Amino acid sequence: MKTKFCIGKELVMITVAQAMVKCLEEERTSVVFGYPGAAIGAFYDALSYSKIKHILVRHEQMAAHAASGYARMSERPAVCIATSGPGALNLITGIATAYMDSIPLVVITGQVSSDILGSDGFQEADITGAVEPFIKYSYIVKDPDSIGRIFKEAFYLAASGRPGPVLIDVPMDIQTQKIHFSYPDSVNIRGYRPTVKGHPGQIKRVLTAMKNAKRPVICAGGGVFTAKAQEELNELIEKSNIPLVTTLMGIGIVNCDSPLNFGMLGMHGVAAANHAVQKADLLILIGARASDRSVQAPRMVEKHKKVVHIDIDPAEIGKNIAVDIPLVGDIKSILQEMNQKVVRNECGEWIQELAGIKERKKNHGMIKEGYINPKIFMNMLSVETDPNALVVADVGQNQIWTANHCGIHNGRFMTSGGMGTMGYAIPAAEGAKLADPERQVLSVCGDGSFQMQMMELGTISYYHINVKMVVMNNNYLGMVKELQDRMYAGNETAVHLGDTINICNVAKAYGIPSRRLTDMSECKEAIKEMMNHDGPYLLECMVDPNESTL
Numbered sequence: 171m172k173t174k175f176c177i178g179k180e181l182v183m184i185t186v187a188q189a190m191v192k193c194l195e196e197e198r199t200s201v202v203f204g205y206p207g208a209a210i211g212a213f214y215d216a217l218s219y220s221k222i223k224h225i226l227v228r229h230e231q232m233a234a235h236a237a238s239g240y241a242r243m244s245e246r247p248a249v250c251i252a253t254s255g256p257g258a259l260n261l262i263t264g265i266a267t268a269y270m271d272s273i274p275l276v277v278i279t280g281q282v283s284s285d286i287l288g289s290d291g292f293q294e295a296d297i298t299g300a301v302e303p304f305i306k307y308s309y310i311v312k313d314p315d316s317i318g319r320i321f322k323e324a325f326y327l328a329a330s331g332r333p334g335p336v337l338i339d340v341p342m343d344i345q346t347q348k349i350h351f352s353y354p355d356s357v358n359i360r361g362y363r364p365t366v367k368g369h370p371g372q373i374k375r376v377l378t379a380m381k382n383a384k385r386p387v388i389c390a391g392g393g394v395f396t397a398k399a400q401e402e403l404n405e406l407i408e409k410s411n412i413p414l415v416t417t418l419m420g421i422g423i424v425n426c427d428s429p430l431n432f433g434m435l436g437m438h439g440v441a442a443a444n445h446a447v448q449k450a451d452l453l454i455l456i457g458a459r460a461s462d463r464s465v466q467a468p469r470m471v472e473k474h475k476k477v478v479h480i481d482i483d484p485a486e487i488g489k490n491i492a493v494d495i496p497l498v499g500d501i502k503s504i505l506q507e508m509n510q511k512v513v514r515n516e517c518g519e520w521i522q523e524l525a526g527i528k529e530r531k532k533n534h535g536m537i538k539e540g541y542i543n544p545k546i547f548m549n550m551l552s553v554e555t556d557p558n559a560l561v562v563a564d565v566g567q568n569q570i571w572t573a574n575h576c577g578i579h580n581g582r583f584m585t586s587g588g589m590g591t592m593g594y595a596i597p598a599a600e601g602a603k604l605a606d607p608e609r610q611v612l613s614v615c616g617d618g619s620f621q622m623q624m625m626e627l628g629t630i631s632y633y634h635i636n637v638k639m640v641v642m643n644n645n646y647l648g649m650v651k652e653l654q655d656r657m658y659a660g661n662e663t664a665v666h667l668g669d670t671i672n673i674c675n676v677a678k679a680y681g682i683p684s685r686r687l688t689d690m691s692e693c694k695e696a697i698k699e700m701m702n703h704d705g706p707y708l709l710e711c712m713v714d715p716n717e718s719t720l
Contacts, residue, residue, distance in 0.1 A: 186314045187212035187345040190278070191220045193321035196353045199249055201225060201240060201604050203233040207253025209293060210280030212345035225604070225633060228625035230257050232597040234264020236629075238273045239562065239601030242584055243609075245398060247274040247328040248601065254280045255293030258339075262301060263591060265335045269304040270588025271419060272396050274333035276324050283343040284312060298339050306334035314347040319354055326357040331364030332483040333396055364482065368499035373507055375495050376454070376478050381513050383452035383476075385520045386412045389435065392419030392587060393457020393481060393501055402505035403456065411514050413524055415443035417458045418573055419587040426552075426577035432524050438570040438719060442528035454478040457501050460490040461588065480504055534575070535717065542687050542711040544568070544642055548575035548614075551640070554697040556610040557581060560602055564595035564615035567648040570719045572614045581609075593622030599637045600630055610701065611636070617643040618667060627680040630706045638700050639677075644713040645669050652719055677708040684708035 184192070190213055194202070203225045206214045217224060227233045233250040241248035252258050258279040268275045282291040298308040307327050309320050317340075324336040380386060394403050400423050407414055407430050414424055415435045424431045435443035447453060453475050460479075479486075479493040480501060487496045497504060534545040548571050551561075557579040563572040569585055576583075584602065586594040599613035615623070620641045630637055642648075647665040654662050677684035685696055687709060700707045 182351075183348045184351050185212065185216065185345065186311070186317050186340070186347050186349060187216040189317050189349060189351040190321065190340070190345075191216045191222070192351060193318060193353060194222055194249065195220060197247075197321070197325050202249040202251060203227055203236040203240070203601065204251030204278075205230045205233055205253070205257060206251075207257050207280060207293070209254035209282060209342050210251060210257075210278070210340075210345075212342065213251070213278070213280065213340070225600075225629065227597065228628045230260035231264050231593065232623065232626050232629070234261050234268065234275065234277070235591075235594050235597035236601035237275050238264065238268050238271075238594075239584065239598030240605045241268075241273050241275060241601075242395070242598075243560065243582070243602040243605035247276050247325050247333075248605075249276045249278065251278045252280070253293070254282055254297075255295045257293075258297040259295050259300065263589075265301050265337070266304040267586050267589040267591045267594065268335045269306070271392060271586065272333050273335070274328035275335040276321075276328055277335055277337040279337065279339045280345070281310065281339045281341040284341040285343065287341065298337060301337055306336050308337040308339065310339040311341065311344050314344055314349045317349070318352055322354045323357055323359060327359070327362070331362075365484070365498045366500040366503055368480075368497050368504035368507060372495060372497045373504065376480075376497060377508060377511055377513075379452055379476055379478060379495065380410055380412065380454070380515060383450075383515065384517060385450045386452040386454065386515060386517060387446045387450040388412050388414045388454045388456060389417065389447065389458050390414060390420040390423050390456050391417040391458025394420060394423050395457075397457065397482065397501035399457075399502035399505050402502055402509060405509050406505055406512060409509060409512050409514065411517065411521075412454075413446055413517075413521055415439075415446050417461075417587070418569075418585060420458065421573055422578035422581060422583040425579050427579065429525070430521070432528055434573055438573070440528070440574055441531040442524050445527050446524050450475050452476050452478070454480070455491075456480045456505075459486050459588070537690055538714050540688050540712070541714040541717075542693065543690060544571040544711065544713050544717060545575045546690065547693055547711055548572055549577070550693050551612070551697055552577040552579070554694060555612065555701060559610040559612060560584065560599070560606070562595045562599040562602065562611070562613045564613070564619040565590045565592045566616045566619060567652070567717070567719050568614050568616040568619070568642045571642070574720075576614075592619040595619065596623045596626045596630070596637070596639060599639075600626065600635045603635050603637050610638075612638045612640065614640045614642070616648060617641060617645065617671070617673065618647045620673065621667070621671065624676055627677060627682055631680040631682055634705055636704070637706050639706070639708040641673050641708065641710045642713050643673060643710055644715045644717065646715050648713075648715070648717075649719060651715070673710045674708070682706050682708055684710060686710045686712065688712045
């Protein structure tokens with residue numbers, strides 16, 4: 171069966187550009203993010219007659235990041251759009267960011283006319299070739315009649331199995347050709363059959379290992395969110411009584427106040443989480459890649475313990491750390507089966523050991539006159555905001571301060587994990603807010619990353635997107651400065667941003683109210699003022715340049 175567009179009994183001929191819009195409508199797309207140009211002009215003309223809301227970002231990279239935030243909050247593929255050449259190329263960082271973090275995007279780009287492809291025409295770029303290392307799949311449309319099939323496949327590929335970005339490149343002349351359009355109601359892609367159901371024998375082995383372990387620990391990553399398996403994981407932890415640690419992408423899966431949640435592990439993680447992974451006799455990885463930021467010495471970790479790895483992507487299992495019990499499949503489905511048979515592990519002494527380390531290692535540092543302590547501020551932010559708020563962190567010191575000190579209760583935490591892309595937080599927050607307008611949404615960034623995305627204040631102001639923004643300003647690229655101080659004998663090179671920018675004045679230029687904080691006594695009242703304001707608001711926190719990440 172196909173959805174056909176008719177007037178009476180006659181099939182209507184429409185342009186490919188109009189068909190592209192119809193495809194988005196069939197996929198229940200309500201918001202798209204983009205930046206127009208000549209090569210995508212026909213599509214934009216058709217889009218203007220649709221009820222789909224178009225958000226005009228101020229840079230193409232912002233379109234991909236905003237779509238990422240929208241996809242993560244809506245749990246559906248989101249759409250970003252750009253013209254050919256530099257427009258398409260400006261999407262690449264956002265595409266790679268989504269690919270590394272398994273975010274489902276459908277990326278639409280215009281292309282030069284098909285008769286001049288390969289001739290280095292004006293604003294021509296081989297975007298399908300350029301994104302090949304970090305795209306789940308890409309299409310260049312050459313047959314106008316294939317447009318319905320291509321869009322149906324693109325949305326299916328983006329969302330199924332291990333999600334990721336899919337690109338559709340459409341030449342200008344193809345967009346204007348007329349076709350008898352129909353939209354398929356199903357997809358049949360030869361050779362693409364993601365494993366969903368976990369192997370019963372492997373599930374039984376995992377449950378036996380959980381029952382017999384003396385010092386077990388579960389490490390949860392962003393794949394749990396991708397599988398929409400938060401409830402199932404919480405049930406597993408409660409029933410099994412096994413401690414939890416998370417990767418950066420897994421923060422927020424379990425309430426930060428849970429006595430079994432021991433925080434983020436890894437290079438910038440907390441002591442209790444890293445101790446748990448080092449000393450455990452059973453490590454259960456669920457939807458986590460075990461990257462170098464999380465597990466710095468995989469050979470040492472795997473040497474002294476049994477390792478279980480549960481993931482939808484078989485390529486990730488055993489890639490970075492040797493695995494004793496591999497379990498491929500949909501995490502939600504697997505956890506549902508495990509929850510039916512799991513038994514409680516009586517590892518009270520192990521939990522007490524971790525709890526003691528967690529309590530002893532709490533460290534917010536000192537309060538210095540004229541500066542905001544970012545760790546204390548983040549703790550205050552989590553107390554003064556809604557329990558279900560979304561916090562989107564950028565990359566750098568601000569990311570780690572937020573991850574380790576802004577407790578996520580029943581809300582969400584988002585960041586760029588795998589790619590570590592600066593300039594992510596504000597556009598991702600705006601996309602997330604549009605996906606869930608009733609949720610409180612905050613973005614946190616440093617003064618360096620803010621200046622990579624500050625043009626997006628224009629989008630937030632124009633569409634009155636109610637995002638609250640916190641900028642940690644120490645006049646430096648703080649994490650690189652910290653690295654240079656530690657590893658290069660304090661030879662601080664190309665990291666001083668200077669104090670020439672007044673961030674509050676930048677916000678004012680876009681009509682966004684703001685406030686600069688230099689005294690901890692102002693923080694509580696300022697946070698409440700920001701959260702109670704009807705519309706976007708920016709808080710600039712002046713931070714000591716020598717404030718450490720941990």
